[in-house]
Amino acid sequence: MSYPGVELFQTSAKGRGLKATRKFETGQAVLKQEPYAYAVMSSHIDVVCHYCLCAPGQPGAPVEDLHRCTGCKFAQYCTKECQKKAWPEHKQECAAIKRITPGKPVDQTRLVGRILWRRKREEKVNGEKKDGKENDEKKVELVKIEELEDHLSKRNAEEKEAIDEKVYSFGDYFTYDEMPDSDEEMAHLFAIIDCNAIGLNDHRGVQTIGVGIYPGISMLNHDCSPNCVAMNNGPRLEVRALRVIQPGEELCISYIDSLETTEKRREKLKLQYYFDCECDTCTKGEELENLKHALVSEDIKEESVKYINQFSKDMLKRIHKTKQNQNWERMCNQTLGTLAQQDCVIADTNVLKIAVLNHAVEVQSFLRRQEPALEYAERVAAAYEKLLPPVHPTLGMYLMRLGVIQWQIQKTEAAVATLGRAASIISKTHGDDHGMFKELLGLIHQCKMEAHMSKGAQREFRMAKKKAGLKLPA
Ligand SMILES: [Zn+2]
Ligand SMILES: [Zn+2]
Ligand SMILES: [Zn+2]
Structure with missing residues (x-):
């Protein structure tokens, strides 16, 4: 170990x-x-480097463009170096993708393919090594991939059928000659992905861009x-x-x-x-649970609570729909209307209220109404501080968001303080060499420089930076 x-x-x-x-x-x-194996999610195939997972054009990314693999025209890399490093894992995958083009392999198929190819490479290396030394790739495992839990016996007929279907079509991708003979073994591999695969986020922690084992x-x-x-x-x-x-x-x-x-x-x-x-x-955990259902006072009648709970659930569904239709003005009205009613009955730490407050921050920011966005963001941050332990990634990331809004409306001193708190949390949850921590340090540096300028000078400074092609926080 x-x-x-x-x-x-x-x-x-x-x-x-x-x-x-x-x-x-x-x-x-x-x-x-x-x-052990990882794959970029289908939703991000054209957006991130398939090796290092960076997204060009974002802060911290090495280049502006991605270069497509000329073989499969599917994989993309930010640099030649990434492409070279990816090749041992991509070589057989490249041929497999070509084999099924114009079809595209689903995420799970690509991941299972990578697991099996890696296992074959390891078997070959182990076969060649006669001095009994363990290979390096193997040393980092605490358990073997085959030993991971698949919970197959607990699944219903529909779930089992979905797995069987993936196994059935896998041979088109992997070739039937190379595939393990046993369908049980294949079903196990697809099933362990469901229970064990971990989603990989972009460096801001906003989107899931890949999946790994x-x-x-x-x-x-x-x-x-x-x-x-x-x-x-x-x-x-x-x-x-x-x-x-x-x-x-x-x-x-x-x-x-x-x-x-x-x-x-x-x-x-x-x-x-x-x-x-x-x-x-x-x-x-009664105390924490009570906060998640908290009311504005103890005197609220039971029927009012019942009404507001149902009303909030209905409105959340409607807000979600409006958001999907990108009708921002309507979404803004819906969130504000819901909050006005909620404010009389339920507290900010109530989960139904936090959900609406989050929508309010989002839509106000989108409509570039930063003053109200700040007011709601402050309320969400205050609720998170009551609900989460002092060192928690969600709290750190939210304080970063709050600090950026403060910076946008030129509350630079407040922004320095908020971003400083975010940095202290993120350094513990993500580590000092994480892209998010580095971006935070850059933001704090910019805020500190601006803190001594007049509002007018700040605006000019930001415009000059934008003109020079330097990225501003969004
Ligand atoms: Zn890369
Ligand atoms: Zn390729
Ligand atoms: Zn639990």
């Missing part, structure tokens, strides 16, 4: 898990792992108030401590959004990961 301070063990109720064998400080890296990190069990968080920096996944962890403690991450209510979290965990969560937050 190549991770100092981490050990695989048998838990009492959750099967295998990982535990600390030493103390970890808040923000300290617990585990870092390159993917990390056999070691997959051994981390879930907790609704976890002591660790897993964040990707490009394709590499890094697990960091969200608080001080003592030797012997089990290491856990959250598989889902911690801001959801207990009912919703348990429902999602059961549906996607096939278990009933019995963590302390689910069984004893």
Whole structure:
């Protein structure tokens, strides 16, 4: 095992898990792992480098354009260097994609293909090595890919059929000669992806751009108030401590959004990961749960609560629809109308209110009405501070957003303070060499320079920067 301070063990109720064998400080890296296999998601095929996952044109990206692989005309890379490094993993994939063109392989097919090709490469290397030394690729695993949980027996007929269909068409892509003979083995590979694949985000943490398999990190069990968080920096996944962890403690991450209510979290965990969560937050986290349903006062009548809950749910559906139709003025009116009614009954930490407040920030920012956007963003940030622990990626990222809005309306001093708080959290949850942390430092630097200028001079400074082709925060 190549991770100092981490050990695989048998838990009492959750099967295998990982535990600390030493103390970890808040923000300290617990585990870092390159993917066993990863793939860019279909939605981002033409947008990001298929090797390093950078998006050209965004801050921190090395070049402006992507270059297509001349073989398959599917894969794209930001530099020749990335293309070269990607080749061992892309070589056979390139031929497979050509084979099914003009069809395009789905994400899971590409991922399973990469797993199988990697396994073949490893078998070859192991076969050639007679001195008994383990190869480097293998050393970073805590478990073998075949040993990951697939929960196949817990799936219903429809889910099993969907897997069978993927197995059935896989041979067109991979070739039937090369494919493992056993359909069970193939079904297992597709099934472990459902339960173990980890979504990879862009450096801002806004969009999921890829998906990867990390056999070691997959051994981390879930907790609704976890002591660790897993964040990707490009394709590499890094697990960091969200608080001080003592030797012997089990290491856990959250598989889902911690801001959801207990009912919703348990429902999602059961549906996607096939278990009933019995963590302390689910069984004893009453205080936190009350905040998520909080009212503006104790005197509110039960029928008012019933009414506002139903009204909020209905309006959220309507706002979502309006957003899809890109009718921004209407979306603005709907969010403000909903908030006006909610304000009389439910508090800002109530999940139904946060959802509407988030829509309000989004639509006001989109319509370039930064003053109201700031007011709502401040309310969301205040609610997150009550609902989340002091070191949490969602809180850090939200403070970054709030700081950018403050900067946009030239509240530079407030922006420096907010962005500084964001940076202190992000350095612990994402690490100092993460693109988001570097972008934050750039923002803080710009704000500090502007803090001593008059408003007019600030505007001129920003225009000059824009003219010179330098990126401004958005
Ligand atoms: Zn690249
Ligand atoms: Zn290619
Ligand atoms: Zn739980």
